[in-house]
Amino acid sequence: MKNTQNIPICDECAMNMKSIFTKLNDEELTELTFEKGCTFFKRNDIIYHEGNRPTGAYCLSKGIVKLYKTGIEGKEQIIRFAKKGDLIGYRSVLSGELSCTTAQVIEDAILCFIPGDILTKFMKENSTFSMEMMQMACKELGDANSFLTDLAQKTVRERLAEVIIYLKREFDIDDENFLRISLTREEIANIVGTATESVIRLLSEFKSDKLIELQGRKIKILNEAKLKKTANVYD
Amino acid sequence: MKNTQNIPICDECAMNMKSIFTKLNDEELTELTFEKGCTFFKRNDIIYHEGNRPTGAYCLSKGIVKLYKTGIEGKEQIIRFAKKGDLIGYRSVLSGELSCTTAQVIEDAILCFIPGDILTKFMKENSTFSMEMMQMACKELGDANSFLTDLAQKTVRERLAEVIIYLKREFDIDDENFLRISLTREEIANIVGTATESVIRLLSEFKSDKLIELQGRKIKILNEAKLKKTANVYD
């Protein structure tokens, strides 16, 4: 971690319009700025481990983080991603349980650590903030329920197509239609809930079908409509 | 619904020691008692529908309810169950979204309806209550994440064994070791995320292996240790 010089004077957690901390008042923001600690993390760095007792949550001011559970024989199942403005690790802090996931950096990130007691304090003293936190948790719960149903009912092919669409929605595409997130085949498999080889085979099928184009880890979406069709999603 | 006479003077929502409403103060309890409405529901009655805008949540004072999402071609995926003391439907009320599940009665139930604005009001005015609600949501989220990982990584056989263990933990067994919940084969399949026929075949395999005993819909656990082993759970 030599890149210490890259750490910004991190007001972003609080100032970033997308973050939950916009619900705090000035006094609380000052306190947050005082209490929080910013750290730079490189790809593959682990932010916290499943099974450990958490001491606080983290707000992502830059980069991408994956949250995963470790299942049978160490195989990881990616639960969700976090990007700029997202809060991670709050679940275990608030429920008083051990961390149920591991958080690992996918794309170099800057994270602000927020001590658990500060978070709890804000929740107790600022009802607008606590309602917002509640909404965040409830939305996440809704997402988990949908994901769960897909895993139980859809084929690997459908889920892979759906994941590609999800990645576009979540991380957007660049001006060449390439997804703005770079994942290994194994990581994709760990979202979809399948074997790496299956992902590889299906991706090249999608390529043959002109749904996508591949350049190493970069995925370009060629035909989103058809992709949605093979994913069985209609919105 | 002729059993109207069975509806109790329902103070249980508030008084039941297991319910979240124990965190309310006397004044709030009085208000809750005034605002809530109790209703009796029979097996198969639908409490609320996925996709509808919810007007409030329900506290279960008796019976069993299943919450499920409807997936491809109408196949239902059971997300979780609710029993005495549990609160359902709060997610969508608080997140401001449409209901993400359908709630249907499995075992004759009495439910207290709590208008959404009362729930919100309590959350805003009583921080102990709101923290408790938050904890509930966070725990549910943790459960969903575990379930999700199992669906992605375990075989149908493992998941079925795990579901039986879960049902024991959640609903307990009677003095003859029979699960205190009665489900159709199809419902079990809709928890496990598989076909009804697969459940039937695997259940009779478990029976041959002396793990369980079957009497119609009743399931008796004979060897929990071995069941846990085939479920791949170690706690």
Add this chain to the structure above:
DNA sequence: CGTGTGATTGACGCCTGTCAACGTCTGTGG
């Protein structure tokens, strides 16, 4: 240039979903 990680491809087979037929039980109506 060796080493290691990730990507790819092929072979193989089993788990599991689907379809179809049949048995069982319950409630209803003639």
Add this chain to the structure above:
DNA sequence: CCACAGACGTTGACAGGCGTCAATCACACG
């Protein structure tokens, strides 16, 4: 009281999706 319908449970046949194993290739890094 019997016949019937309908829901649920069971069993068998069958195919194919997908996981596993192994070999090979591509590429980056020290």
